[in-house]
Amino acid sequence: MPTRSREIQLAARPHGEPKESDFRLVEVEVPDPGPGEILIRNTWMSVDPYMRGRMSDRKSYVPPFAVGAPLEGGAVGEVVASESEDRQVGDTVTHQLGWREYVVMPAAHTRKVDVDGISPSAHLGVLGMPGLTAYAGLLDVGGLKDGDVVFVSGAAGAVGSLVGQLAKLRGHTVIGSAGSAAKVAHLLDDLGFDAAFNYKDGPVADALAAAAPDGIDLFFDNVGGEHLEAAIGALNDHGRVALCGAISGYNATEPPPGPTNMFLIVGKRLTLRGFIVRDHATRRPDMVAEVVPALRDGRITFRETVVEGLENAPAAFRGLLRGENTGKMVVKIG
Amino acid sequence: MPTRSREIQLAARPHGEPKESDFRLVEVEVPDPGPGEILIRNTWMSVDPYMRGRMSDRKSYVPPFAVGAPLEGGAVGEVVASESEDRQVGDTVTHQLGWREYVVMPAAHTRKVDVDGISPSAHLGVLGMPGLTAYAGLLDVGGLKDGDVVFVSGAAGAVGSLVGQLAKLRGHTVIGSAGSAAKVAHLLDDLGFDAAFNYKDGPVADALAAAAPDGIDLFFDNVGGEHLEAAIGALNDHGRVALCGAISGYNATEPPPGPTNMFLIVGKRLTLRGFIVRDHATRRPDMVAEVVPALRDGRITFRETVVEGLENAPAAFRGLLRGENTGKMVVKIG
Numbered sequence: 001m002p003t004r005s006r007e008i009q010l011a012a013r014p015h016g017e018p019k020e021s022d023f024r025l026v027e028v029e030v031p032d033p034g035p036g037e038i039l040i041r042n043t044w045m046s047v048d049p050y051m052r053g054r055m056s057d058r059k060s061y062v063p064p065f066a067v068g069a070p071l072e073g074g075a076v077g078e079v080v081a082s083e084s085e086d087r088q089v090g091d092t093v094t095h096q097l098g099w100r101e102y103v104v105m106p107a108a109h110t111r112k113v114d115v116d117g118i119s120p121s122a123h124l125g126v127l128g129m130p131g132l133t134a135y136a137g138l139l140d141v142g143g144l145k146d147g148d149v150v151f152v153s154g155a156a157g158a159v160g161s162l163v164g165q166l167a168k169l170r171g172h173t174v175i176g177s178a179g180s181a182a183k184v185a186h187l188l189d190d191l192g193f194d195a196a197f198n199y200k201d202g203p204v205a206d207a208l209a210a211a212a213p214d215g216i217d218l219f220f221d222n223v224g225g226e227h228l229e230a231a232i233g234a235l236n237d238h239g240r241v242a243l244c245g246a247i248s249g250y251n252a253t254e255p256p257p258g259p260t261n262m263f264l265i266v267g268k269r270l271t272l273r274g275f276i277v278r279d280h281a282t283r284r285p286d287m288v289a290e291v292v293p294a295l296r297d298g299r300i301t302f303r304e305t306v307v308e309g310l311e312n313a314p315a316a317f318r319g320l321l322r323g324e325n326t327g328k329m330v331v332k333i334g
Numbered sequence: 335m336p337t338r339s340r341e342i343q344l345a346a347r348p349h350g351e352p353k354e355s356d357f358r359l360v361e362v363e364v365p366d367p368g369p370g371e372i373l374i375r376n377t378w379m380s381v382d383p384y385m386r387g388r389m390s391d392r393k394s395y396v397p398p399f400a401v402g403a404p405l406e407g408g409a410v411g412e413v414v415a416s417e418s419e420d421r422q423v424g425d426t427v428t429h430q431l432g433w434r435e436y437v438v439m440p441a442a443h444t445r446k447v448d449v450d451g452i453s454p455s456a457h458l459g460v461l462g463m464p465g466l467t468a469y470a471g472l473l474d475v476g477g478l479k480d481g482d483v484v485f486v487s488g489a490a491g492a493v494g495s496l497v498g499q500l501a502k503l504r505g506h507t508v509i510g511s512a513g514s515a516a517k518v519a520h521l522l523d524d525l526g527f528d529a530a531f532n533y534k535d536g537p538v539a540d541a542l543a544a545a546a547p548d549g550i551d552l553f554f555d556n557v558g559g560e561h562l563e564a565a566i567g568a569l570n571d572h573g574r575v576a577l578c579g580a581i582s583g584y585n586a587t588e589p590p591p592g593p594t595n596m597f598l599i600v601g602k603r604l605t606l607r608g609f610i611v612r613d614h615a616t617r618r619p620d621m622v623a624e625v626v627p628a629l630r631d632g633r634i635t636f637r638e639t640v641v642e643g644l645e646n647a648p649a650a651f652r653g654l655l656r657g658e659n660t661g662k663m664v665v666k667i668g
Contacts, residue, residue, distance in 0.1 A: 053601075061571075061601045224596065237395075243600050258592025262558065265608035266577050267387075267395045272606040274599035 002029040003039065007070040007100035008313050014055050017251045017321065022055070023314035026070075030102045032081065038093075038107045039081035045098035045310075045331045046074035046124040047317040048158075049222075052250040061276055071099035074129055076113070076120045087112065094123045101310060101334055117296065125158045125328030126302040127291060129277055133244060134162035134220075135287040136280035141273050142218045142242035144170065149212055151175045151231060153199075154222035156183035158302075158328035159244060161191055162291075163220045165300050168192045175211045177204065177227065179323040186326055190301060199223075205230040215239075223248045229259035235270055243274040251321060303327030310334070336363040337373065341404040341434035342647050348389050351585045351655065356389070357648035360404075364436045366415065372427075372441045373415035379432035379644075379665045380408035380458040381651040382492075383556075386584040395610055405433035408463055410447070410454045421446065428457045435644055435668060451630065459662030460636040461625060463611055464492035467578060468554075469621040470614035472497050475607050476552045476576035478504065483546055485509045485565060487533075488556035490517035492636075492662035493578060495525055496625075497554045499634050502526045509545045511538065511561065513657040520660055524635060533557075539564035549573075557582045563593035569604055577608040585655060637661030644668070 004027060011024040033039045051073055054065045065071055075098030079091040084107035087093065093110035097103045113123045125131065137159075138144050150167040154160045155176025164187065167174045176187045176196040187196035195211035204226045208216070217239050219231040224246025231241065249256040265272065294300035305325035307316035313331045320329045338361060345358040367373045385407055388399045399405055409432030413425040418441035421427065427444035431437045447457045459465065471493075472478050484501040488494045489510025498521065501508045510521045510530040521530035529545035538560045542550070551573050553565040558580025565575065583590040599606065628634035639659035641650035647665045654663045 061603075228596065229592070243596075245600060246597050249597060255594035256596075258563070258594055258596045260589035260592055262562065262577075262590075262592050263580050263583060265606065266579060266610065267608070269608050269610060269613060271608075272599065274601070274603050274605075276600065276603060279603060 002031055003102045005030045005100055005102035006310055009070050010055060010065045010067050013057060013067060016253045018318050020314055025311050030104055033083045033104050036084050036106050037104050038079050038084055038087045039104050040077035040093060041080045041102055042075045042077040042098060042333050044076040044121045044124055045333055047320050047329050049245055049247045049250060052321060072096055073098040074124050076123050092120055099313060121304060121330045124330055126162055130158035131162055131291055132280060132284055132287050133277040134159045134166060136283045137220055137242040137244050137275060138163050138166055141275040142220055142240050144218060148217040149173045150218045151216040152220040153177045153227040154247060155187055156326050157222060160222055161327055164191055164193050169299060183326055205233055208234045225249055225256055229261055232259050232261050232264050235268060237268050239268060239270050241272040243272060305329045307331045336365055337436045339364045339434055339436035340644055343404050344389060344399045344401050347391060347401060350587045352652050354648055359645050364438055367417045367438050370418050370440050371438050372413050372418055372421045374411035374427060374437050375414045376409045376411040376435055376667050378410040378455045378458055379667055381654050381663050383579055383581045383584060386655060406430055407432040408458050410457050426454055433647060455638060455664045458664055459492045460496055465496055465625060466614060466618055466621050467611040468493045468496035468500060470617045471554055471576040471578050471609060472500055475609040476554060476574050478552060482551040483507045484552045485550040486554040487511045487561040488581060489521055490660050491556060494556055495661055498525055498527050503633060517660055539567055542568045559583055559590055563595055566593050566595050566598050569602060571602050573602060573604050575606040577606060639663045641665045
């Protein structure tokens, strides 16, 4: 018997900042699972900055969302019917078909996750895609090494807050930027950052120079734009940049200007390296092996900004792009 | 008995494009060599784009030239007096105190070079700093690997022309940009490039797209600015950029705008790496071992643009920044 479900579809491609009218809540019927498939009731879904890129009709590393089709993204759910020997009713799984209440999909496209003492939503954040992004970006792409002074932009976000904590656990000096005084206090008081500043208070270059008088060695960038230019200016010789994202430009309607100090990349022998997390899937076991024990004994903590109700997922996403989250922005469904 | 010599001093720091009045020809006395020193009569001197940076009063990887002091730079000369057991009168040496007719310096600060069948000036170009720059930049910084389509900007210059030939010898498809139809013909007809275009004929992005319909994998950049933006657009996934220089901006009086497509670095997982040749001195023997035999049997060729007379060195340097050279720009002294 088909299941009634609600889903969020892309109604129109956003121009600039997404509007409520770019999204549409639709009721649909979800079929029963076929052989090898499972029916999942989603309990949590993720909104992530990268989704903004998929809403535009632009060639990229993932195809754009289709107008009139449901959006996609990370989700956690409970198996409510199974035609697969690998998943039992009651199992908690993660998968990539969020933005909807129910979904039928091959069991093989899901991952069963441990929720013993771990909140299911953590698998969308610190133990999920953002967690792996932070881990691989800092260690493999950024090549963190002894003595590095680390700067992370968007440091109070899902990725940035773990980057900072992973670096602190390794004994590094860590500087973070965020977009409010409350977030800055969170970085300093809760996450143990050595220095942090509100990038809205003045030029990023000035704040960074004050926070890092001897310069920085590794920049983990989630923001782009002015942050990247300031970091290129502050990086020491042989410094490295892990380019994870550039949220400052995601709603731009004109190409944002690039750093005006690119010439410094030569003289300082800097390396800038872009990455996307799916190239680093083999590092997931290493990340889990470090982060799970650290979560259990409190050496790593995380915050979530929880929005209730599938119908509010577009508002959550819009708020994410405005920086309304501290830590991971998640939507609780049903 | 002191030797009368002429030298070029920096008379004023250039603002924008250097003027003749920023340089001054001065007659000085050069003392006799002391213990361990040699007196050298310079026969050739180099003008190189990086010297423009040293004429500005800006913190960089080499200290700025001093106003009122002689300029410095690569030179080849003949030993005319020696107080060192390591150098004989008649030896040909290279050193870093060009822009003058005679110089006394410690023998240990010079390198004796082979001029058997090799023109002395080649040690300022294909076998000198530009040669090592091309070799290390292409192989080590750019990480040339099988199947790479290579794009080099300023391809008719001292560095670019060797980058292209080294890549061709390894079987790669090589595309070059240059600033005149004659240079483009030189790349295609003399150096074996697969494609080349005059960047003054239209947008670099359009010319590059036409020359590399399947994109590029490695960009060796001597020019910066529009070239870098076009290359970021044309690079395939996991592409690499060896940032050697950015001559397009060396005379800029305002910070040149950066690439507006930096976001592509993330999605394509690009790596941009700046370098300076002095970090790669250990690769000199490898470069010499490859290039000398290739020069002797004609698999590598090089051009020089020769300006006669020390007094014309400022004009040579100014012409270099305007792209008036094909191959290495050198000044013949005395």
